[in-house]
Amino acid sequence: MPNWLLPENIADVLPSEARKIEDLRRKMLDTFRLYGYELVMPPLLEYVDSLLAGAGQDTELRTFKVVDQLSGRLLGLRADMTTQVARIDAHLLNRDSVTRLCYAGSVLHTRPSGLHATREPLQIGAEIYGHAGLEADAEIQELALSSVALAGFTDVRLDLCHVGILRALLADDPAARRDEAQLTCFLRAKDAPGLDEFTHNYLPATRQALLALTQLYGGIDVLGRAKEALPALPGITRALAELAALAASAIGRAEVAIDLADLRGYQYESGAMFALYVPGLPNAVARGGRYDHVGEAFGRARPATGFSLDLRELARLLPTAERKHSIRAPWGNAPELREKIADLRKAGEVVIQSMPGHDNVQDEFECDRVLVLENGNWILKNLG
Template identity: 55%
Template sequence: MRNWLLPEYIEDVLPAEAARMEQMRRKLLDLFHVHGYQLVIPPMLEYLESLTTGAGQDLDLATFKVVDLLTGRLMGVRADITPQTARIDAHLLNREGVTRLCYAGSVLRTRPDGLAQTREPLQVGAELFGHAGVESDIEIQHLLVQGLQSVGIAGLQIDFSHVGIFRSLVKNAGIAREQEQGLLAALQSKDKSEVAELTTGLPSDIRNALLSLADLNGGIEVLDEAQQRLPSYVEIRQALQDLRHVAQQLQDCDVLVSFDLAELRGYHYHSGMVFAAYAQGYSGPLALGGRYDEIGSSFGRARPATGFSLDLRGLATALPVAENGKAILAPYADDAQLHQIIAALRAAGEVVVVDLPGHEAHRAELGCDRTLVKQGSAWEVVTN
């Protein structure tokens, strides 16, 4: 057995990619900061109940579990930072008004997923707590769009849905839990024949509405069609109104907006509008987000919430490979003037690498495109 091998779907991030990911992380966190989002750094390990309560079975299955030798209790390695921010908002900050939080850190999952197909995503996200209106959804969506554009993603498409539409149909029809799960799976896979079979015996308006959800995907016209084909329940009218409002607010953001009313991702976790960001060159969503008002109650303090998260590893996969970092090679010398110049260059943001004695044959590995040389009595930077 080779001792240096890593587990499957666990990888090192090497210098070039690590530098690119770190630049993206800084840009995103700086953007969140100027919008009033405060950085939190939750622990990698918590008691399992705190990590998975209210987050649904999917997150429970994704979580690595270990036994705490100090207490004997079951602990989990976080698979998602969002529930941790909800816990922080509910119990540590304990604010009455709006709270804006952001984060960046590794998570660990039992199976690979996402664009990078890794079990250790680098998750970056922003969450807004304490406001239940569509205005906070729009703030989060604008922040996502600006964030992706700031790190070089062009040609964005945001795909929207609203779990409240399906939930309203289920509630008004009195559909049992098992039947609800079957319909959920059938709609996610756009299997209309399965939906038709599962809705046999339901009131005709509910049955037709559930069958219609599988077809209601496309541009803004989908919302007008949905208004015609779906029952005029209060929850459905409000959901369609909010989706229309969001589309209008994103018109000037250089983003294509689309809708898929059968997209019920995170149905047991989300409570309202959900969205996913896509772009050309990527095989799946770059970021996922939505409203999850009900999770706060799992921590004993119900708080409306909306947010998004993305995986920096996945985001970096399709971006153009950056050129090698530019650097200056400086000789190793006991020269006070040289040391002052090196310090000044570094203070100005330049990368200066000192050429240690005995490694002259390997200078090419340092990636330097310039060299500090002494011209007469002065040190100058010259291009190689």
């Protein structure tokens, strides 16, 4: 095997693509800062006991594990940064007030999360800690929509769900509570026949409501249908009201859809969840939701909600960036030449000095001007 081959679903990022990703990263982090989010940088690896605390089985299966040669303990290479940021809030910052944190960095997956997905996503996201009200969910949803808009996408679909509906349905049925993980698989697949057979020993009301969930997807009218099809439990009533409020706040910014069986990520989610879709990508480009209980593993449960997206996947959908106009200059150490080049760079110009005997070939830059010496002065001349 040639030594330049990389593992499956792992790839280098070449100049033009890297520039798109970096431009998006800067724009999004700058936007997060305008909302008051503080940047944190969790480590790439840590003890699995901490890294996987409250993360759920899906995250554990996606996590690479290695043995630490210093301590002999098992380390994990992060597959998601959400629990790491929750640890920072709960254990290191330990604030009593509302805390807004954001992050950006590579994560590693043992397997790709979707068709053509990379196993090394560049994850960026934002989290709010300390406020249990719907205001925090609405702000995170707004920030996620703003982030996708920064990439130039205007045709966006927002899918909403709420894990509280399933939890309320299972609360009074011990048999159903034991099967929660299997039930979510049936619901996510909308496998009504399989669900019907699997739930034959449940309470009739629970069984009927679970089967109804597989059909409760579509536009905002789904919320009205859900009120008729689902029992009027306090948890369900509250969840439907929260979904209605979040849907109303997104009208005009995205096409809103409701899917009460879309429970991806439910294992550490505790409330409203959302996913953003854009044309050209079968997978969700961003996911978010409430996860109030993750901090318990670090000794301090805090209300929490947030979102994240993969910058590499998002940038792949964008057109190739236009090459930046630049200036070609000869190589030399003459003080006047060096001073002229320094002044141009201070003014924001890209100046590329030609190495003796070589041409310049770049993906990102187009030299449309040249620096030449005329009558003892260095001046710019247009090329072509």
